[in-house]
Amino acid sequence: MSFLGKSMATLVTAGALIASLAGCAQGAASDASPNSPRTGPTGSITVFAAASLKSTFTQLADDFEASHPGTTVHLSFAGSSDLVTQITAGAPADVFASADTKNMSKLQDAGLVAGTPVDFATNTLQIVVPPSNPASIASLGDLARPGLKLVICAPQVPCGAATKAVGESAGVMLAPVSEESSVTDVLGKVTSGEADAGLVYVTDVLAAGDKVKGIEFPESSAAVNTYPIATVATSKNKELADAFIASATGPEGRKVLAAAGFGNPRG
């Protein structure tokens, strides 16, 4: 990266600044002292985010770095449960953005969440079919058709839990030919034409572009997945972590997330 040298220099200055502030401004909280010209926190943080947030959080991190000079946001994407395992095992994460409340609770139970998690996005399921829709799927009920090659997520993973909830509430018996462990695997089976239909999140359908076709269905409201975000208790730069969360949950973050298809948890 070309700005590495510059950011290193800023980092050193920032380090000196923080060191001098640390003595006097311990209790000053987030209100910046009036005599410092630039108020925002600096340094670097690592954000652990659910795999489904890859494109949005990459953009959010870029935007954040641009609007907060002297900061670096490292990103690590994986399944939410993998991330919880990694953080519990001591991985250096400052922020955790989970694809479901269950995994956030797991991290809270481990005493690794600072403060209260904030819900920042929602996601609902959509039917996904190959662009030509060879099986002429139009509704959730069509997915129960015998002989149809349906691929869904396994109930053990968040998208599968949502699938199960939707199927049960609508009274539709889903008989998949495969229960995959990730959304990516479901999408892969549909884009390759192996499966006639799958159930994934709206955001995954949007991200897959014209390789697939998404079909909305009203029953999807039975399982709305909520994404919480929180500062990790072991973070060495909580101030910056909080600033990143504020930006991700604020209007600018909302805009990026909405463009990717994420819903607003606050209506």
Next chain:
Amino acid sequence: MRRRSGIGYTAVPPWIYALAAVGALFVMLPLVAMAVKINWAQFIPLITSESSLTALGLSLRTSAASTALCILLGIPLALVLARGDFPGQRVLRAFVLLPLVLPPVVGGIALLYTFGRQGLLGRSLELAGIQIAFSTTAVILAQTFVALPFLVVSLEGALRTAGGRYEAVAATLGARPTTVLRRVTLPLVLPGLASGAVLSFARSLGEFGATLTFAGSLQGVTRTLPLEIYLQRETDADAAVALSLVLVAVAVIVVALSYRSPRGRQAMAGAS
């Protein structure tokens, strides 16, 4: 590979033992670490749950089938590579060995493009009423794809070590090529074939990436033990670790049974 001769010089410099100990620790410590993590109080219920037993059964059955397929396809390949003489032999060997170094996921994608519904052969197969995707057959194909090189390499090595002298003698005595193969060559390389088959079985048992990509994951149909472990890990780490130990135990038993000491192997060969 050198044949063991009567000369008894086997001394190994002491420092080699030190390095070998490091190597052995490197392989064994992770297994010990896993065993330590196991929730022994729950171990039996965890590994005897219905989904675990189904996955184990499926793994054993598909691995046995793919090993049989490896033997069927691997013996001719090894013979052709070791005894044949034709243009493109080196290229053929390179391709046969490719799955050894190919990431299994890549193998899975390649199989999908071959046997999948939209694949090279898939359309014709579908017309013939054969559907491979999402079936147990797909699991066996994926396992065979990754395991075949193990059998071919072992057997080709054994064939080269055995040499062609006995075959030549048999031929001069009037035996037809097929008779030579059946009565001389195969008995001679039986230990090599056995260890190759065991390696193939073990590799099939551990197959994950290609299966996940190509066959999918459904209990009792395509969800083998490694896939079950991967899925269990999402919700129940204890169960995943317990099942991992089962997989390790099965693999150790299988490998130990066949990889006996060289003396044992010779005895085996002599008995057959």
